[in-house]
Amino acid sequence: MFSQSEENYLKAIFHLTTAEKNGISTNAIAEKLATKPSSVTDMIRKLSDKKVVSYKKYYGVALTNSGRKIAAYIVRKHRLWEVFLVDKLDFSWDEVHDVAEQLEHIQSPKLIQQLDQFLGYPTQDPHGDPIPDKDGNLKTIEKCLLSTLAKNDSGIFVGVDDSSSDFLQFLDRRRITLGKQIKVIEKEDFDESMLIEINSQKMTISKKIANNLYIQKS
Amino acid sequence: MFSQSEENYLKAIFHLTTAEKNGISTNAIAEKLATKPSSVTDMIRKLSDKKVVSYKKYYGVALTNSGRKIAAYIVRKHRLWEVFLVDKLDFSWDEVHDVAEQLEHIQSPKLIQQLDQFLGYPTQDPHGDPIPDKDGNLKTIEKCLLSTLAKNDSGIFVGVDDSSSDFLQFLDRRRITLGKQIKVIEKEDFDESMLIEINSQKMTISKKIANNLYIQKS
DNA sequence: ATAAATATTTAGATTAGTCTAAAAAATGAT
DNA sequence: ATCATTTTTTAGACTAATCTAAATATTTAT
Known part of the structure; x- marks a missing residue:
């Protein structure tokens, strides 16, 4: 223990x-x-x-192998609880971290087993991060930072790097939500900002933002 | 804190x-x-x-008043979590205590507020114990121990005194579940056991059992 | 290659929560 | 009312997790 x-x-x-x-x-x-x-x-x-x-x-x-397994199980619990909070208790994705940080330490294999079932065996948490399976295996999807995309590349927004409350709320205001299609219209050499298209409208994004958005290229 | x-x-x-x-x-x-x-x-x-x-x-x-309020809130959390475990995660009433004992310490007013709503604002936990409201008030129902009933008295089984796993499982085996009608058919002076009727059938119950069942007289 | 800067470890102290053993207070029996 | 028993408190020690300050090892820059 x-x-x-x-x-x-x-x-x-x-x-x-x-x-x-x-x-x-x-x-x-x-x-x-x-x-x-x-x-x-x-x-x-x-x-x-x-x-x-x-x-x-x-x-x-x-x-070690056993250490990795234990750690993955804690991450599993954390992410399952995040899904619970968002899907069942109407938390928004920027509110879940601190609570999940506490819930992840609850000791009860049955609790997690049943929670997983109750949630429909989700594979990702509300920020797009993968949920380790029971054996601690993590299925990572092919993704890259928006900042690495070239002009005219496009893909789907699948995750964030920084999941601070401030950043997530910023994304909410800009209507940048998980699963949306994003296309790079223009890259500015000077400050490395980009013009992107999302929700059929264009917006400018700073380098810092582009460094925090994961894209699955299409 | x-x-x-x-x-x-x-x-x-x-x-x-x-x-x-x-x-x-x-x-x-x-x-x-x-x-x-x-x-x-x-x-x-x-x-x-x-x-x-x-x-x-x-x-x-x-x-003190503030101490009582804090304590009642912990009990509120404990009992709400028990309802969650039984109603949503298919735990049985003898399995919830230890997990709720951990969950009651999670600090997040929003979590409890939302959980309460999600569960439909329950007023009792799976053992029939009242759930304190947000202000720490406890609405107790009129109840008495089965052992205090006289011959031919009857009422509804509304709660247990001892909620140990062993006792609750015993009740499950005997099909004695919350909300059932119970009638005292006979009381034995010698060992204070009773013959009761429940589920349209008669069964004998020891003094110890009768001392652990709360009845709302009818 | 050596000196300066940085990273890491050690030594010793602190706090929360617990324990054992002994002392002190309250209670109960005659 | 006194003595024995029980309950409660005190004193002193222990562990887990942390800290500060000092010592030591490693890395970097010249």
């Missing part, structure tokens, strides 16, 4: 792990969890004793 | 408080929470500093 704090560390490492990076740094974890590097060292040592992370002093940390 | 532990103490005191008793004893709280009296003394002092309980050394403890 793992404490909430231990679970949060596992999840943070899971999210910081990408195909490229092998050892996750103490500082990166500390920043992600808004804690101090010294606290991270302590906790990592504890998780290492429990065989859920492998750790070599000064060389960062990585999840 | 109150920690999970503080919330559990408030809830325990809330449940131990009845019309008769004014000061709840340290030992009673310790037993309810499966902890030690010395731990209770420490926590009570802390809750007293926070003005949610009134406390005089050696004379027990009582909730």
Whole structure:
């Protein structure tokens, strides 16, 4: 059994792990969890004793197979709860994160099994992120940042990188919602802004925005 | 804000408080929470500093108005979650307690507001216990223990005193479910068992069982 | 290759919540 | 009313999770 704090560390490492990076740094974890590097060292040592992370002093940390499975299950729970909040309790996609952050720690396999069924076995959360299956497998879809598209490319808006409340509310105001078709009409070299077409109308989008929108090319 | 532990103490005191008793004893709280009296003394002092309980050394403890309101809200959350688990996720009434015990600590007023609406503003949990309203008011119905009924009295089964899994499963096997009509056919002086009629059939019930079933007399 | 900057770890302290053992207060029995 | 029993509190210790400050290792820049 793992404490909430231990679970949060596992999840943070899971999210910081990408195909490229092998050892996750103490500082990166500390920043992600808004804690101090010294606290991270302590906790990592504890998780290492429990065989859920492998750790070599000064060389960062990585999840073991069992650690990855536990982390994926926490992410699964988090995302299922987000779907519940949006689909059943009429939360908007910018309101769900903090509550799901609490709900993900509830211990009850039956609860999650039944919730999954109740929600109709969803595969993505309200931000377009994939929901790991029971075995911790994550089916990622082919997607890229809007900023990487060339003039006249188009695709479907399938996810966000930053899911802060401010950003999500901005998207709501601009009527940029998951599943919409987006076409790049013009790219401005000077500030890297773009003119895009969505909902049959054109709008200008800054580089920062384009860097936070995932597109599935068509 | 109150920690999970503080919330559990408030809830325990809330449940131990009845019309008769004014000061709840340290030992009673310790037993309810499966902890030690010395731990209770420490926590009570802390809750007293926070003005949610009134406390005089050696004379027990009582909730203040604000303490009572907080405790009632935790009970409200617990019971709403129980309804959710039974009505929406197909849990049976003997499986919900431990999960609700965790869910009651989730902090999100909107979550509870929306859940309440989603469930259709229920007034009772799956065991027949009343759900406190938003202001912490508890509407108790007129009820008495089956053991207090006389021969030929009858009424509706509206709640249980003991809601342990074992007892609830026993009731399931005997087809004794909330809302059923029960009539006392015979009372046995010797062992205080009773012969009752339910579901148009007769069955014998021990004193212990009769002491755990609440009846609304008709 | 060395010095400066950065990252990480260690050492020691703190807080919340708990415990055991002993002391103190209240209660109950004669 | 006194003594024994029970209840409650106090004192001191422990663990998990965190922190600050100092020490050490690694990386980067010249």
